Amino acid sequence: MKKWFRLSMAVYAALFSINSFAGVKVVAHRGGSLLAPENTLAAFKNAIALKADYIELDVQLSSDDSLMIMHDGTIDRTTNGTGGIRTKTYAQLKTYDAGSKFSSAFAGEKIPTLHEVFAAVVKSGNTTIGLAPEFKSSESNVIQLVVAAVQKWNMQSRTVLSSFNLNQLVVVKNLDPTIRVQVYGSANTSNIDGLKAMGGEWIGSDVSNKTIVDYAHSKGIIFNSWTINSASQMLPLIAMGVDGIISDDPKTLIAVSDTSAPTDVVLNTPVVAETKITLTWQPAEDAQSGISNYFIYRDGTSSPTTLYAAVGNVTAFIVETYTENQLNYFRVKARNTAGITSANYSNEVSAATGSDVTSPIVSYVSSSNDSSTVIVEFSERVDKTTAEASVNYSLDKSAIVLNAKLTLDQKQVLLTTSPLADTTYTLTVKNVKDKAITQNTITESTPIFRHQNLSANIVASYSVDELKVVGADTLIIDASANTNNGVANNGPEISEGYLGDALEFDGIDDYVQFQPSPSFDLSSGLVSLSVWTKLNYLPADLPSAYGPIFDSETDNYVIYEDRGNNELRFKAATSGGAARPGIKAADLKTGEWIHVVGVYDGTNAMIFMNGILKGTLPLTGTVNKGQSATLGKSGTSFFSGKIDHIQIFNKALSYQEVSALYANTKSSPIITAIEDDKIKPDNFELKQNYPNPFNPETKLSYKLPVTGKVSLKIFDILGREVATLVDEVKEAGTHDVSFNGKGFASGAYFYRFQTGNFVKIKKMILLR
Numbered sequence: 016m017k018k019w020f021r022l023s024m025a026v027y028a029a030l031f032s033i034n035s036f037a038g039v040k041v042v043a044h045r046g047g048s049l050l051a052p053e054n055t056l057a058a059f060k061n062a063i064a065l066k067a068d069y070i071e072l073d074v075q076l077s078s079d080d081s082l083m084i085m086h087d088g089t090i091d092r093t094t095n096g097t098g099g100i101r102t103k104t105y106a107q108l109k110t111y112d113a114g115s116k117f118s119s120a121f122a123g124e125k126i127p128t129l130h131e132v133f134a135a136v137v138k139s140g141n142t143t144i145g146l147a148p149e150f151k152s153s154e155s156n157v158i159q160l161v162v163a164a165v166q167k168w169n170m171q172s173r174t175v176l177s178s179f180n181l182n183q184l185v186v187v188k189n190l191d192p193t194i195r196v197q198v199y200g201s202a203n204t205s206n207i208d209g210l211k212a213m214g215g216e217w218i219g220s221d222v223s224n225k226t227i228v229d230y231a232h233s234k235g236i237i238f239n240s241w242t243i244n245s246a247s248q249m250l251p252l253i254a255m256g257v258d259g260i261i262s263d264d265p266k267t268l269i270a271v272s273d274t275s276a277p278t279d280v281v282l283n284t285p286v287v288a289e290t291k292i293t294l295t296w297q298p299a300e301d302a303q304s305g306i307s308n309y310f311i312y313r314d315g316t317s318s319p320t321t322l323y324a325a326v327g328n329v330t331a332f333i334v335e336t337y338t339e340n341q342l343n344y345f346r347v348k349a350r351n352t353a354g355i356t357s358a359n360y361s362n363e364v365s366a367a368t369g370s371d372v373t374s375p376i377v378s379y380v381s382s383s384n385d386s387s388t389v390i391v392e393f394s395e396r397v398d399k400t401t402a403e404a405s406v407n408y409s410l411d412k413s414a415i416v417l418n419a420k421l422t423l424d425q426k427q428v429l430l431t432t433s434p435l436a437d438t439t440y441t442l443t444v445k446n447v448k449d450k451a452i453t454q455n456t457i458t459e460s461t462p463i464f465r466h467q468n469l470s471a472n473i474v475a476s477y478s479v480d481e482l483k484v485v486g487a488d489t490l491i492i493d494a495s496a497n498t499n500n501g502v503a504n505n506g507p508e509i510s511e512g513y514l515g516d517a518l519e520f521d522g523i524d525d526y527v528q529f530q531p532s533p534s535f536d537l538s539s540g541l542v543s544l545s546v547w548t549k550l551n552y553l554p555a556d557l558p559s560a561y562g563p564i565f566d567s568e569t570d571n572y573v574i575y576e577d578r579g580n581n582e583l584r585f586k587a588a589t590s591g592g593a594a595r596p597g598i599k600a601a602d603l604k605t606g607e608w609i610h611v612v613g614v615y616d617g618t619n620a621m622i623f624m625n626g627i628l629k630g631t632l633p634l635t636g637t638v639n640k641g642q643s644a645t646l647g648k649s650g651t652s653f654f655s656g657k658i659d660h661i662q663i664f665n666k667a668l669s670y671q672e673v674s675a676l677y678a679n680t681k682s683s684p685i686i687t688a689i690e691d692d693k694i695k696p697d698n699f700e701l702k703q704n705y706p707n708p709f710n711p712e713t714k715l716s717y718k719l720p721v722t723g724k725v726s727l728k729i730f731d732i733l734g735r736e737v738a739t740l741v742d743e744v745k746e747a748g749t750h751d752v753s754f755n756g757k758g759f760a761s762g763a764y765f766y767r768f769q770t771g772n773f774v775k776i777k778k779m780i781l782l783r
Contacts, residue, residue, distance in 0.1 A: 040259030245555030270304035270352035299349030371451035522655025526648030540637030585613025591636025616667030626677035
């Protein structure tokens with residue numbers, strides 16, 4: 016925890032130390048290619064909706080001289096077709112899909128024309144956004160055609176025509192001196208002087224010092240910096256005085272350009288349940304950049320100023336005080352994505368904890384990494400002495416509990432057992448006490464769980480619950496028969512994990528090195544790579560180019576954060592090439608456990624997060640051999656965060672298998688010995704929300720036949736998690752929960768209910 020807090024504060028200081036950004040122009044590169052498929056109407060409409068200042072786009076000529084929007088000279092990279100733009104007619108080019116390679120949500124997007132882009136801008140009603148078309152074609156007639164299009168749509172005052180070729184811009188000025196032009200290239204005094212001499216207005220370049228920016232300004236030239244995608248790079252450029260920034264992520268640029276504070280937070284009356292205090296509040300508002308975080312302040316006296324927690328864009332938080340009969344005072348502030356907090360604290364609320372009178376119950380039983388480990392998770396922190404007494408646990412079917420060890424979070428116990436078969440077992444748990452002043456003892460519980468032996472296709476499996484010293488080496492142990500053990504270097508630490516304990520990396524020099532082996536070379540030529548991780552940095556905010564999670568210098572199959580592309584990516588390198596499907600930064604969170612799976616099936620490389628497909632790219636061939644894998648290191652880049660429960664498979668997992676791997680990592684047991692006075696439904700059930708459509712509030716209901724851990728989350732149409740309604744143990748019975756869509760855009764949303772192996776998803780419509 017100490018590392019995460021230190022790193023978090025460092026990130027905040029680096030990103031949000033500058034508070035004056037007024038005037039920088041937001042130029043959406045190819046429409047904002049990190050947010051939507053590049054150079055498509057979907058991307059351009061998104062840039063308009065975000066209120067970017069300019070849309071940058073690329074102009075090519077078809078064989079029949081239509082002005083087509085495409086960066087490359089071929090359609091291979093961004094569409095489902097192949098071949099050169101100049102070799103195909105307008106009609107032929109319009110048959111290709113330019114959206115699916117980015118995401119299935121954009122299937123059917125077509126290659127647009129320049130005239131269609133002008134039409135979309137005019138139709139939007141946005142009278143201020145400009146266009147910055149770049150000449151990609153060198154054909155002699157392209158300039159005349161583009162200038163004519165600008166004039167036809169009466170867009171001279173809102174268009175900046177751009178090129179790396181100054182001669183093309185001279186032709187533009189000769190045809191229509193009222194159209195502004197921008198030259199791309201090196202930022203030096205000679206190029207700036209040349210641009211000034213021919214009557215140009217803008218220069219687009221990278222920049223390393225303020226002197227050249229000031230020189231451009233002295234000549235009356237606007238300085239545009241390219242292509243900047245991370246807040247940590249944007250802020251120094253803004254401070255340097257650049258006039259515009261070209262970015263694939265205009266949303267982030269708009270956010271860091273925000274100079275206004277979010278509205279103050281209004282706290283509701285807290286709800287106390289023994290030593291837990293549930294805080295809820297009305298969402299703060301920030302029209303420009305949106306809300307990023309809420310800061311919760313807690314003290315034992317009025318007017319609290321001690322920061323207790325920083326949470327995401329949520330409106331509820333459970334304070335686990337672990338202290339009985341204590342008066343607590345709370346206030347909250349909101350922070351927008353530009354790093355500006357509310358001008359004032361929220362109203363103050365107070366709450367006194369009660370006595371802990373509830374006995375612990377078993378939340379999860381998991382047993383799948385090796386044949387002699389069972390992990391038991393309790394509903395609260397438990398007493399070390401009784402939790403580690405192996406006599407308090409027993410198994411049926413002649414299996415024996417040999418040892419019990421409490422994990423660092425004090426809620427999970429690792430049971431070492433005699434070898435288990437691939438079947439169901441009944442575990443008896445008794446005499447385990449909690450940490451209350453007057454300790455509560457668990458009611459004897461007999462959960463039923465299924466032990467699953469490692470798959471025959473497993474290459475390596477690492478629980479990382481401990482570091483084992485063998486001679487001069489400190490090892491993480493592979494539970495598979497392949498003994499692909501890894502050597503820990505420079506001190507990665509055992510820390511609180513998702514399942515048991517985990518490895519924590521400091522981002523400075525910690526890593527684990529694996530040796531090449533025949534099993535790592537994947538006889539099938541296919542691969543699936545599964546890992547649980549908790550990120551300290553989002554990709555764009557990384558201190559170096561990459562955040563290597565499971566990586567390799569040979570990049571055969573790896574999972575890593577990519578700062579330049581602002582994604583968490585899976586890369587597979589094969590005899591047929593390489594592919595890097597990614598998870599967009601908007602879908603990622605820091606400080607929370609996420610499950611990431613990369614799959615290569617011989618046709619496509621895919622990446623999943625929390626059981627949901629996030630990206631896919633075509634790829635063929637067999638995975639390259641010679642993998643020399645690491646955890647937490649690639650070249651001079653090191654990972655900052657936690658890694659847990661790594662598994663490598665010599666096969667391509669199906670969608671269903673990936674979803675099950677996510678859902679079953681922690682499995683809610685069937686409890687057979689605890690009675691419940693409530694009416695118990697016979698089966699799990701998730702009902703349709705009511706009303707539906709709704710505005711802004713709706714009710715969701717679910718039924719549980721047994722007590723268990725429940726997760727109820729809301730996702731948008733792109734599969735991005737937008738709200739967590741339930742994430743705790745619930746008793747058997749019928750439960751209702753309300754969802755307030757205030758602050759959410761109109762449209763379709765999905766709610767996902769999970770308890771143990773049962774998963775159900777339903778759709779609802781927010782209609783304003």
